[in-house]
Amino acid sequence: MWNTLEWIAWAASALIFLWMVYDGWKVGNEHSEDVLLSSREGVDELIPEKKGH
Amino acid sequence: MAEQTMGQARPQAINLLKVLGPAHVWALGVGIVLVGEFMGWNYAVGKGGALGCLIAMWVIGLLYTCVAMIDSEITSTVAAAGGQYAQAKHIIGPLMAFNVGLYLVFAYTMLEAADIQVVGFLVQIGAADLLGHDLGATNWQPWVVLSLAILALLNYRGVFMTLTVNFWSTFIAFLSIVVLFFGVKPWSPGEILLHKDLLTDLPYGWLGVFAALHFGIWFYLGIEGTCQAAEEGRSPGRALPLGTITGIITLLIAAGLTWYVAVGMLPWEYVGWDLELAPLYDVAKISGSKFLHIFLFIGTLFSAIASANGCINDAARAWFSMGRDRYLPAYFAAVHPKYRTPFRWIIFMIPIAIIFAIYVPLAQIITFSILSGLLNYTFMPINMWSFRNKWPLGSIKRGFIHPFHPLPAIVLMVLCIATFFAIYLGYGNQLLAMMLFYIIASIWFVVFRYKYVRRGDQFTMPWPKPLGY
Numbered sequence: 001m002w003n004t005l006e007w008i009a010w011a012a013s014a015l016i017f018l019w020m021v022y023d024g025w026k027v028g029n030e031h032s033e034d035v036l037l038s039s040r041e042g043v044d045e046l047i048p049e050k051k052g053h
Numbered sequence: 054m055a056e057q058t059m060g061q062a063r064p065q066a067i068n069l070l071k072v073l074g075p076a077h078v079w080a081l082g083v084g085i086v087l088v089g090e091f092m093g094w095n096y097a098v099g100k101g102g103a104l105g106c107l108i109a110m111w112v113i114g115l116l117y118t119c120v121a122m123i124d125s126e127i128t129s130t131v132a133a134a135g136g137q138y139a140q141a142k143h144i145i146g147p148l149m150a151f152n153v154g155l156y157l158v159f160a161y162t163m164l165e166a167a168d169i170q171v172v173g174f175l176v177q178i179g180a181a182d183l184l185g186h187d188l189g190a191t192n193w194q195p196w197v198v199l200s201l202a203i204l205a206l207l208n209y210r211g212v213f214m215t216l217t218v219n220f221w222s223t224f225i226a227f228l229s230i231v232v233l234f235f236g237v238k239p240w241s242p243g244e245i246l247l248h249k250d251l252l253t254d255l256p257y258g259w260l261g262v263f264a265a266l267h268f269g270i271w272f273y274l275g276i277e278g279t280c281q282a283a284e285e286g287r288s289p290g291r292a293l294p295l296g297t298i299t300g301i302i303t304l305l306i307a308a309g310l311t312w313y314v315a316v317g318m319l320p321w322e323y324v325g326w327d328l329e330l331a332p333l334y335d336v337a338k339i340s341g342s343k344f345l346h347i348f349l350f351i352g353t354l355f356s357a358i359a360s361a362n363g364c365i366n367d368a369a370r371a372w373f374s375m376g377r378d379r380y381l382p383a384y385f386a387a388v389h390p391k392y393r394t395p396f397r398w399i400i401f402m403i404p405i406a407i408i409f410a411i412y413v414p415l416a417q418i419i420t421f422s423i424l425s426g427l428l429n430y431t432f433m434p435i436n437m438w439s440f441r442n443k444w445p446l447g448s449i450k451r452g453f454i455h456p457f458h459p460l461p462a463i464v465l466m467v468l469c470i471a472t473f474f475a476i477y478l479g480y481g482n483q484l485l486a487m488m489l490f491y492i493i494a495s496i497w498f499v500v501f502r503y504k505y506v507r508r509g510d511q512f513t514m515p516w517p518k519p520l521g522y
Contacts, residue, residue: 002186009195016202017403020209024400027389036387038066039377041133041284042513 069134070393072213073286078279078296080220081366083303084359085161085275087226088168090304090311091353092331093271093419099325100479101265102256103316109262109269110308112468117273119465120430121301122455123437125294128280129452131514132289135374136280136367137429137436142378143514144440147506151380151498152491153432157281157371160425162402164275165364166409167418169204171357173197173410174330179350182338197410200358201403208365209399211392212285215366222359227307229352233337234310236345237318245340246317253321266475267423272308274426276300277433278363281370290452365399372398378511380502420480424487427476431469434462443519 027036097106124137133139138157142150173193181188207215237245255261279297286292315324315332318339324332337349373395376386389396409418441458455461476484 002180002184002191006192006195009199013195013198013202016206020206020396020400020403023209024396027391027396028387031390033387035067035390037377037383039068039386039388040066040513041139041374041377041511042515 067388067390067393069285069388069395070212071285071287073216073282073292074288075292075295075299076220077213077216078282078286078292079300079303080216080223080359081282081363082276082279082297082300083227084219084223085164085278085363085367086273086300086304086360087223087307088171088353088356088360089271089274090230090307091226091333091356092171094268094308094311095315095324095332096326097265097268097271098316098321100257100268101261101263102254103252103312103321103324105255105257105262105265106269106316107312109265110272110312113266113269113273113472114305114308116430116465116468116472117276117304118301119461119468120277120433121297122461123433123465124277124280125297125453126451126455127436127440128283128293128297129290130449132283132286132293132452133374133513134281134284134370136283136371137277137432138371138374139283140280140436140440141432142511143516144436144443147380147503147508148495148499149432151375151502152495153429154371154375154380155491155494156425156429156432158368158375160275160422160429161278161364161368161371162405163409163418163422163425165361165368165402166406166413167415167422168357168361168364169197169201169406170410170415170418171330172200172354172361175350175354175357178330179354183347183350194411198407200361201406201410204358204362204365205399205403207362208369209389209392209394209396211394212282212366215362216282219359219362219366222355222362226352226356226359227303229348229355230307230310230314230333233333233340233345233349233352234314236342237314237336237340239313246314248317251316251318251320256321263471263475264478266472267479270423270426270472272311273301273304274423275360275363276304277426277429278367281367284370290450294453365402368402369395369398372402379505379507380498417483420483421487424476424480424484427469427472428487428491430465431473434466434469437462443521444516445520448520449514449516 097109101109127140131140131143136157138150138154141153173196176196177191177193180186180191207218239246279293279300283289283293311333315336318336331353334349334353337345372385375381376383385398387397438459
């Protein structure tokens, strides 16, 4: 029983890691590096929203 | 006009999400640390006896109170991911910023590896203690890897859920300490708690107390991690000081309760060299209450999970922030367009954490983490003096102003030097090796990396020129 649980843990871990690697690869393909690296320190997205109200 | 031009230039900018409140900040800081109440601190008892550990707990508590006060003032003003790294680049300079960034990455990555290793051991112990499985027939490695997978996935998919999970894990772990305290009837001394019989004088004198400072750090190591939430806080000027100060108060209470219960039920020789990993769990086991036994197992497990979770969050922000300024490769500064997290570092750190967690002994991983943390604390008083000198009170808006400056900075510096000496007594070679590593890394940065740094763009705070420049 415990042995089976250990194998389930290994399999679940592998699935999770594979999904993250796949998603990371997909995001890299679908977006340019300029967009992915566009984050700027000190930018506050809430300010324009507040001004709109 | 300037805003419109800026908006047109970067129509698709993807930034970290500002979704965190004071409770998340509290959960991040206390979550990283609370595992230190369940294990690790007890080696201070081995160095200085029960009373020596109590003195170390107070002295190191003072050190961390100074850390929390100083951090609250500076971070409420420098609201950027990267925490002390962002502070250093704005206030001191690039070489200090590079070093502080490395301290943060090492401290949190090593602590994360230690935490998931502990999760694996705890599941193995729990399977033996609670389910009756043969300890030798169960493996801890699958649970190390599974816990890392789940926590990395949480961190990958968004900071709000990550720190909400941390809040509840941390709350349950803290609650288990409080329940244990009341469960051993502190109002009836002599019935379960036997302080009168178990407390002895200082077995190794004042030198032992001094040596105990090293492991006294375990009660509080990581509270400064709250700063990493700065860029994702809805109102960092309020949330960061509130989360950090309530965090250190929580830890001071938890440390006091932990010490009181553990040394009141177990001889100091056993607490000090506990081979069973977790003294509070041991106390619950001998309390005679099945409920306390199970609840403390859950509390210990949740504390390790919360710590690993917070460490992934913090190490990712530190690395991301350094990549964004080109102190490290820009590749790691990418933000996930849907989840708004530094996703590349989260994937990158997985094999590193697994290798350290599975192949490196716990004590060595922890020592790497403690040394990097202490180097970070030594930077803080220098940072504080520089901050108040360059931008005196009234020259810029601060979210929090800590009282009695420069006393906390002086006390912090003195206590850091004393703790370095205490570590040197037990881990001199590791301390020197770590120093050598940071010196070599600094040379690499100056010679090979500094040319890539965004020298102008990295300064983002709308502050006036510093006094004297």
